[in-house]
Amino acid sequence: MDAVTKRYPDGTTAVDRLTLEIPDGSITVLVGPSGCGKTTTLRMINRMVEPTEGRVLLDGRDIREAPVNALRRSMGYVIQHAGLFPHRTVVDNIATVPRLNGADKRAARRRALELMERVGLDAAFAKRYPYQLSGGQQQRVGVARALAADPPVLLMDEPFSAVDPIVRKGLQDELLRIQADLGKTVVFVTHDIDEAIKLGDMVAVLREGGRLAQYAPPAQLLSAPADEFVEDFLGVDRGIRHLSFFGTDTLELTTEPIVTEDATAEQFGAAAVPETPYVLVTDAAGRPRGWADAAVRASGPLDGPDGELLPYGHAFTVGRDSLRAALDSAVLSPTGWAVAVDEEGRAVGVVAQESIAAAIRGAHRAGVLR
Ligand SMILES: Nc1ncnc2c1ncn2[C@@H]1O[C@H](COP(=O)(O)OP(=O)(O)O)[C@@H](O)[C@H]1O
Numbered sequence: 001m002d003a004v005t006k007r008y009p010d011g012t013t014a015v016d017r018l019t020l021e022i023p024d025g026s027i028t029v030l031v032g033p034s035g036c037g038k039t040t041t042l043r044m045i046n047r048m049v050e051p052t053e054g055r056v057l058l059d060g061r062d063i064r065e066a067p068v069n070a071l072r073r074s075m076g077y078v079i080q081h082a083g084l085f086p087h088r089t090v091v092d093n094i095a096t097v098p099r100l101n102g103a104d105k106r107a108a109r110r111r112a113l114e115l116m117e118r119v120g121l122d123a124a125f126a127k128r129y130p131y132q133l134s135g136g137q138q139q140r141v142g143v144a145r146a147l148a149a150d151p152p153v154l155l156m157d158e159p160f161s162a163v164d165p166i167v168r169k170g171l172q173d174e175l176l177r178i179q180a181d182l183g184k185t186v187v188f189v190t191h192d193i194d195e196a197i198k199l200g201d202m203v204a205v206l207r208e209g210g211r212l213a214q215y216a217p218p219a220q221l222l223s224a225p226a227d228e229f230v231e232d233f234l235g236v237d238r239g240i241r242h243l244s245f246f247g248t249d250t251l252e253l254t255t256e257p258i259v260t261e262d263a264t265a266e267q268f269g270a271a272a273v274p275e276t277p278y279v280l281v282t283d284a285a286g287r288p289r290g291w292a293d294a295a296v297r298a299s300g301p302l303d304g305p306d307g308e309l310l311p312y313g314h315a316f317t318v319g320r321d322s323l324r325a326a327l328d329s330a331v332l333s334p335t336g337w338a339v340a341v342d343e344e345g346r347a348v349g350v351v352a353q354e355s356i357a358a359a360i361r362g363a364h365r366a367g368v369l370r
Pocket residue numbers: 008009010012013014032033034035036037038039040041
């Protein structure tokens with residue numbers, strides 16, 4: 001987008017000299033408060049809205065040079081509430097696009113069923129009508145329909161805003177999974193900064209009046225907000241959220257204070273470390289059960305299978321989970337120690353809050369966290 005401005009006939013400046021280079025094959029998120037020009041910007045990409053000034057270029061060519069129908073065929077479009085045809089079944093909703101592109105009925109149907117699988121919809125839904133689906137399922141049909149013509153570009157306008165947080169998380173994860181397979185150029189609009197940070201390879205923060213406040217990868221947005229507006233918009237816990245971009249593979253884990261539940265009193269005594277009075281008790285398979293007071297256990301057997309185990313909160317998976325998850329795990333643990341597990345859920349070590357804090361200080365020294 002090259003210095004694009006949109007003024008509506010009533011004088012509203014919805015978008016003000018917006019210049020934005022959207023990289024292909026990745027997800028670019030436009031985020032900002034309601035009324036800041038996100039939808040207008042998105043619609044100028046497929047010419048549902050024409051700019052007052054400036055140019056929109058696709059692969060270096062002004063989009064006004066190509067016929068508008070060809071342009072729109074190269075761009076899938078997903079909106080809030082999915083915008084499905086109410087009188088057509090799920091399979092027919094999706095098959096509409098391949099049919100328009102000249103596919104015969106059977107091929108279009110086959111393609112539709114393929115896409116249902118891709119977006120995580122059971123084939124049993126094929127014959128249903130939109131009103132017979134939940135909001136989340138309708139949204140999946142909307143995504144399938146947008147993908148039906150296999151367009152290189154996908155425009156998504158608050159597609160997940162109307163569903164509850166759990167369904168939304170599922171849809172976001174599904175989009176990331178599909179994107180990892182298909183590598184579309186996605187332009188995604190949302191007012192939810194958490195959604196922007198989760199989904200975006202690049203995030204454009206817009207402010208009232210359709211002006212660009214900052215354009216950056218999410219980690220950079222969190223570490224170096226351009227101004228007070230962006231900082232406010234990111235919220236008070238941006239430091240903590242920034243930690244979700246740091247891995248846990250360099251954390252110093254210790255296995256010393258870990259014992260299995262059938263350990264003897266002597267073994268409990270031997271497992272204790274000076275830094276904490278607690279040891280982590282696991283089951284025979286190595287899965288964490290809870291924390292025990294090493295001195296109490298060392299003084300003799302306890303009644304009941306659970307003894308006096310303190311809950312460990314939740315574990316984090318080394319390598320997969322972020323420093324944020326590790327810190328959260330330590331914060332929730334009454335002992336102040338986080339439990340690290342492998343992909344199979346077996347305890348591979350424990351780590352003190354202090355060690356996680358040291359890792360955070362390390363990130364500061366390296367200049368990657370500000
Ligand atoms: N057709 C229109 N005519 C006049 N003003 C409009 C029209 N569409 C949107 N606007 C105004 O333009 C601004 C940006 O709108 P929009 O792009 O829908 O914002 P967002 O999607 O970020 O909520 C708002 O002030 C809105 O009221």
